[in-house]
Amino acid sequence: MDVEQFRKAGYAAIDRICDYYTTLNSKPVSSSVQPGYLAPLLPTQPPEQGEDFSDIAADYDKYIMPGLTHWQHPSFFAYYPTAASFEGILGDLYATAAPHPGFNWSCSPASTELEAIVMDWAAKLLGLAPAFHNAAGTGGGALQTTASDSALVAAVAARERFVSVHSAPLNSLVIYVTTETHSLGLKAALTAADRYALRGETLRTALEEDLALGRKPFILMATVGTTSSGAVDNLPEIQAVLADYPDIWLHVDAAWAGIALCCPETRDELYLDTINTAVDSFCTNFHKWGLVNFDASTLWVRDRLTLTRALDITPPFLRTEHGDSGAVIDYRNWHLALGRRFRSLKLWFVLRGFGVQGFQAHLVTPPSLALTVFRAAPKSGDATGAQAEMEKEKKSAENELTHLNALNASFFARLARRPDLAITQTVLNGVFCVRFAVGAARTTEAHVRAAFEVIEEEARAAVKEDLEGQIAVV
Amino acid sequence: MDVEQFRKAGYAAIDRICDYYTTLNSKPVSSSVQPGYLAPLLPTQPPEQGEDFSDIAADYDKYIMPGLTHWQHPSFFAYYPTAASFEGILGDLYATAAPHPGFNWSCSPASTELEAIVMDWAAKLLGLAPAFHNAAGTGGGALQTTASDSALVAAVAARERFVSVHSAPLNSLVIYVTTETHSLGLKAALTAADRYALRGETLRTALEEDLALGRKPFILMATVGTTSSGAVDNLPEIQAVLADYPDIWLHVDAAWAGIALCCPETRDELYLDTINTAVDSFCTNFHKWGLVNFDASTLWVRDRLTLTRALDITPPFLRTEHGDSGAVIDYRNWHLALGRRFRSLKLWFVLRGFGVQGFQAHLVTPPSLALTVFRAAPKSGDATGAQAEMEKEKKSAENELTHLNALNASFFARLARRPDLAITQTVLNGVFCVRFAVGAARTTEAHVRAAFEVIEEEARAAVKEDLEGQIAVV
Numbered sequence: 001m002d003v004e005q006f007r008k009a010g011y012a013a014i015d016r017i018c019d020y021y022t023t024l025n026s027k028p029v030s031s032s033v034q035p036g037y038l039a040p041l042l043p044t045q046p047p048e049q050g051e052d053f054s055d056i057a058a059d060y061d062k063y064i065m066p067g068l069t070h071w072q073h074p075s076f077f078a079y080y081p082t083a084a085s086f087e088g089i090l091g092d093l094y095a096t097a098a099p100h101p102g103f104n105w106s107c108s109p110a111s112t113e114l115e116a117i118v119m120d121w122a123a124k125l126l127g128l129a130p131a132f133h134n135a136a137g138t139g140g141g142a143l144q145t146t147a148s149d150s151a152l153v154a155a156v157a158a159r160e161r162f163v164s165v166h167s168a169p170l171n172s173l174v175i176y177v178t179t180e181t182h183s184l185g186l187k188a189a190l191t192a193a194d195r196y197a198l199r200g201e202t203l204r205t206a207l208e209e210d211l212a213l214g215r216k217p218f219i220l221m222a223t224v225g226t227t228s229s230g231a232v233d234n235l236p237e238i239q240a241v242l243a244d245y246p247d248i249w250l251h252v253d254a255a256w257a258g259i260a261l262c263c264p265e266t267r268d269e270l271y272l273d274t275i276n277t278a279v280d281s282f283c284t285n286f287h288k289w290g291l292v293n294f295d296a297s298t299l300w301v302r303d304r305l306t307l308t309r310a311l312d313i314t315p316p317f318l319r320t321e322h323g324d325s326g327a328v329i330d331y332r333n334w335h336l337a338l339g340r341r342f343r344s345l346k347l348w349f350v351l352r353g354f355g356v357q358g359f360q361a362h363l364v365t366p367p368s369l370a371l372t373v374f375r376a377a378p379k380s381g382d383a384t385g386a387q388a389e390m391e392k393e394k395k396s397a398e399n400e401l402t403h404l405n406a407l408n409a410s411f412f413a414r415l416a417r418r419p420d421l422a423i424t425q426t427v428l429n430g431v432f433c434v435r436f437a438v439g440a441a442r443t444t445e446a447h448v449r450a451a452f453e454v455i456e457e458e459a460r461a462a463v464k465e466d467l468e469g470q471i472a473v474v
Numbered sequence: 475m476d477v478e479q480f481r482k483a484g485y486a487a488i489d490r491i492c493d494y495y496t497t498l499n500s501k502p503v504s505s506s507v508q509p510g511y512l513a514p515l516l517p518t519q520p521p522e523q524g525e526d527f528s529d530i531a532a533d534y535d536k537y538i539m540p541g542l543t544h545w546q547h548p549s550f551f552a553y554y555p556t557a558a559s560f561e562g563i564l565g566d567l568y569a570t571a572a573p574h575p576g577f578n579w580s581c582s583p584a585s586t587e588l589e590a591i592v593m594d595w596a597a598k599l600l601g602l603a604p605a606f607h608n609a610a611g612t613g614g615g616a617l618q619t620t621a622s623d624s625a626l627v628a629a630v631a632a633r634e635r636f637v638s639v640h641s642a643p644l645n646s647l648v649i650y651v652t653t654e655t656h657s658l659g660l661k662a663a664l665t666a667a668d669r670y671a672l673r674g675e676t677l678r679t680a681l682e683e684d685l686a687l688g689r690k691p692f693i694l695m696a697t698v699g700t701t702s703s704g705a706v707d708n709l710p711e712i713q714a715v716l717a718d719y720p721d722i723w724l725h726v727d728a729a730w731a732g733i734a735l736c737c738p739e740t741r742d743e744l745y746l747d748t749i750n751t752a753v754d755s756f757c758t759n760f761h762k763w764g765l766v767n768f769d770a771s772t773l774w775v776r777d778r779l780t781l782t783r784a785l786d787i788t789p790p791f792l793r794t795e796h797g798d799s800g801a802v803i804d805y806r807n808w809h810l811a812l813g814r815r816f817r818s819l820k821l822w823f824v825l826r827g828f829g830v831q832g833f834q835a836h837l838v839t840p841p842s843l844a845l846t847v848f849r850a851a852p853k854s855g856d857a858t859g860a861q862a863e864m865e866k867e868k869k870s871a872e873n874e875l876t877h878l879n880a881l882n883a884s885f886f887a888r889l890a891r892r893p894d895l896a897i898t899q900t901v902l903n904g905v906f907c908v909r910f911a912v913g914a915a916r917t918t919e920a921h922v923r924a925a926f927e928v929i930e931e932e933a934r935a936a937v938k939e940d941l942e943g944q945i946a947v948v
Contacts, residue, residue, distance in 0.1 A: 001497060001559075001560040001827055003492045003496055003560075004492075004494060005560070006488075006491070006560035006563075006564075007488055007489065007492050007562070009564055010485075010488030010491065010492075010563075010564065010567075011484075011485055011488055013484075013488075013567050013568065013571075014480075014481055014484030014485055014487075015481065015566055016571075017480070017484065017567075017571045018477045018478075018480065018481050018484075019478060019915065020571065020572060022477055030580075031582065031583050031584070033583050033584075035579065035583070035796050035801040035802045036587070036801075036802075037583065037587065038583075038584065038587035038588060039587065039590075039591060039609070042588075043592055044591075044594065044595075044609070045594075045595055045598045046595040046596075046598070046599060046778065046825040046829065046830050046833075047689070047826060047829045047830070048825065048829050048830050048831055049829040049831060049832070050826070050827050050828045050829040050831075051826045051827065051829065052829060053561070053564070055826075056561075056822075056823055056826050056827065060568065061817075063584070064584045064588065064819075065584075066573075066584070067580045067582065067584025067585075067587065067588075068572060068583075068584050068585075069574060069580065069581060069582045069583075070572070071572070071573065071574040071575075071581075071582075072572065072573075079575075079661060082573050082574055082575055083573075084570070084572065084573050085475075086475040086477075086479070086480035086483070087475060087527070087530075088570070089480075089484075089567070089571055090480075090483055090484065090487055090527070092489050092566060092567070092570035093484075093491075093563070093566070093567050093570070094487060094534065094769075095490045096558070096562070096563050096566035096567070096767045097487075097490070097494065097558070097563055098494060098542060098544065098545070098546065098558065099545065099546075099556050099557075099558050099761075099768040100543060100545045100556055100768070101545075101553075101620075101761075101768055102541075106504075106543065107543060107545075108505065108541065108542045108543045108545075109505050109507050109509070109511065109512075109541040109542075110507075110512065110537070110538045110539075110540070110541025110542055111541075111542075113510070113511065113512035113513065113541065114512060114516075114538065114541075116513075117512060117513060117516055117518075118611040120518065120519075121518075121519055121520040122520075124519045124520070125520055135513070145619060145811055146575075146811040146812055146813045147812075148608075148810065148811040148812050148813075149810070149811050152810065162876040169643070169644075169645055170643075170644040170645040171643055171644040171645065193656055226898075287573075287575075287813075292499075293570045293573045294570075294573040294574070294575055294813060294815060295813060295815060313814050321887075322509050325511075327509040328509045328510075336622065337619055337622040337623050337628065338620055338621075339619070339620045339622075339623050339761075339768060339769060341768060341769060345534075345538075348530075349527075349530055350864060351520040351521075352520065352521060352524070352525045352529075352530050353475055353524050353525065353527060353530065354524045355518050355520065355521045355522050355524040355525065356521070356522050357522055357524075358524040359520075362660060373845070378526070392885075402584040413795075416795075419598070434481045449668070465538040466570070
């Protein structure tokens with residue numbers, strides 16, 4: 001493809017994006033393809049000769065588009081939203097236009113320096129204290145791919161800090177995460193019991209028990225806005241307990257909810273004061289409802305040396321004069337991989353394109369932080385409910401949960417089959433629930449109301465089916 | 475920004491990319507900005523009100539562009555090349571236009587299915603055996619961000635496989651990497667001594683010693699084409715030794731050189747037969763000279779269950795009917811993070827846009843795999859050389875290396891200051907060397923010849939300076 005062919009294909013790609021967002025509302029939210037749909041449609045090997053891009057683009061429409069779930073559709077209420085702003089698209093386009101691996105300052109000075117600057121912009125937007133600003137020189141922030149990577153980086157730094165002062169066998173080291181923490185893959189070490197949020201007393205008991213057994217907890221990963229239920233761990237209580245255990249690193253994963261800190265009215269509820277005074281690291285994802293296209297997970301640490309001591313490996317071929325002198329940040333030492341993309345461009349474009357007020361106005365969030373977790377639990381009040389109540393009394397108490405779980409699984413299955421919205425499930429302490437997450441940039445009140453009607457319709461149908469004995473309890 | 479504003483900004487961005495590649499040859503390769511150049515030029519916080527994108531784009535030209543090192547410049551010979559094809563740019567643009575986190579099949583079926591298909595295309599392009607093809611159902615491939623991530627994923631899977639059959643305390647587990655392996659951050663456990671490549675006898679001795687001490691090596695990370703010197707570990711000898719230690723995982727990191735396997739004439743030299751019969755995992759980076767824009771690291775494993783057993787954490791809110799039934803791949807269990815971008819699009823676009831023959835034709839690689847590592851070592855033959863020879867004899871043998879290292883450091887410093895090429899350094903067994911890596915897509919023979927003249931000029935200048943006693947030996 002030469003320059004003029006690229007110009008033509010590029011314009012067409014831009015037009016296609018415009019068409020996509022103009023017609024998005026009229027598409028089904030979820031794809032209806034079946035597993036394995038694509039393999040029969042494509043060759044089993046690459047072509048011998050290069051093909052014209054117009055053919056490739058046509059195949060994208062024909063074969064790929066029907067297999068997309070439209071995360072930017074206004075009726076997408078599943079998982080969490082994934083941001084796609086025009087500014088974010090342009091940021092990714094500018095970055096990939098002249099790519100570089102970004103592992104040290106010399107790779108492209110603008111990339112490192114812009115990241116340091118816009119991470120400070122983002123810190124200020126969220127109200128993070130100067131301790132976390134790159135400009136202050138002690139702490140600082142860096143872009144990571146996802147909250148999992150951010151948590152892993154924090155864990156590596158925490159372990160390095162811990163073993164530098166304690167001699168602890170590797171297999172005695174313990175990571176504490178709340179049970180409702182995200183699926184990073186670390187094993188939960190304690191159970192949260194208060195509206196799914198971690199309380200101080202639970203933590204203290206767990207610490208005392210583990211220490212008595214010779215275990216060495218070195219990091220606690222607390223969550224502000226859990227994935228399953230939106231619960232917020234009680235950070236002030238955690239801070240009070242950890243004051244007695246100063247070597248334990250406190251990481252706060254606010255992957256989804258953290259963006260809400262841009263609105264000052266949420267800051268008390270999300271414990272910003274504790275974040276600013278007590279945590280060692282803090283993460284939120286601008287790629288959820290922060291208007292920056294995936295991926296853009298922001299991680300801040302209070303002491304940058306804890307990161308670079310744990311992650312700095314500088315072989316000779318990566319050494320540079322400025323790096324050796326300490327005059328510059330080498331961001332490869334702030335994450336796990338070596339190379340990194342120029343992601344700060346899209347964050348810069350979004351923050352400038354929206355401005356603080358535009359960014360805040362975009363987050364029309366009620367105190368629930370826009371995540372609702374619910375289930376169908378029929379009881380008296382209407383005709384169907386009355387019947388259900390009678391049925392319910394027939395069942396023993398211990399079968400009740402099993403029965404309601406089966407009913408709700410059926411209810412959810414109905415919702416999952418609907419092409420006009422996307423929604424997900426979860427299980428909270430054994431209770432099957434439906435999750436409804438609002439936050440796609442194009443969602444309006446009308447979409448939420450329409451979704452409510454669909455939910456009500458399917459709930460009634462599921463309850464009716466249940467009464468007719470059509471739902472098997474397993 | 476509304477749709478029409480985006481269309482305008484998008485067209486302008488495409489035009490800008492066309493201009494960039496049309497004028498690239500006339501730009502200096504490296505940026506000449508000084509550390510800290512950007513902070514005084516930008517505000518310290520985001521604007522209150524959104525700004526017009528034309529202002530943002532203008533600032534990109536004014537403030538960011540001067541701080542870029544042009545990795546796609548034909549005179550870029552530093553580190554390794556980073557690919558940027560027009561097809562790759564379009565792939566990233568299409569992907570970011572409708573982003574989704576890609577962690578399971580339902581996220582967007584097209585994303586998972588295309589990845590499985592084009593990873594097979596790529597495997598066939600490189601000559602990898604059917605064992606590694608997704609279609610075969612036992613092994614398979616997935617896109618990772620970088621070779622570091624690929625190595626980390628392999629290590630996690632290897633550890634899980636090892637501890638499932640051996641009870642070994644965590645701190646007895648040992649990772650073997652060759653000293654010239656890339657900067658993943660794992661500690662080197664043995665020294666390679668044959669042209670910087672690992673030989674079988676060295677490995678056997680190290681294994682016997684470590685096992686006698688109670689250590690448990692569970693993975694060997696061998697390298698095909700090391701970063702420092704381009705060395706290729708002797709895979710057939712390694713295979714023979716590891717036949718006696720079948721629980722040790724063999725990972726081959728061919729981040730840079732692996733792409734050359736697309737040309738059948740390189741396959742013997744790069745031990746493709748051994749890769750196909752003996753390795754547990756194999757990685758190469760299409761984002762180096764494989765024409766796919768950063769990031770696109772391809773990882774294949776012989777047994778996909780080793781990966782998913784180690785990495786599968788499926789909380790209720792990520793469960794889906796198809797995932798539970800095993801009918802689909804859930805790629806979140808093939809890498810460390812949860813979310814992942816739709817990277818297979820750019821690989822698809824590149825493989826289709828170039829075709830196998832176009833891809834092969836692009837790699838005009840001599841047997842050296844296009845990496846030359848050299849140093850200035852003046853000796854008799856010309857006037858300068860004769861003088862140098864006399865000087866050299868005056869120095870004791872033990873000072874010789876120190877002196878040549880200082881001379882070459884000065885030589886390299888001269889090259890590093892040149893705006894008309896980019897080049898890097900390395901140290902091989904204590905010997906300071908200059909690295910010259912060819913592979914930018916737009917480099918022609920004329921650029922290499924011009925670079926040779928620059929190198930010769932600066933070498934002569936450095937040697938002259940040395941003779942005049944201007945180079946301090948430290």
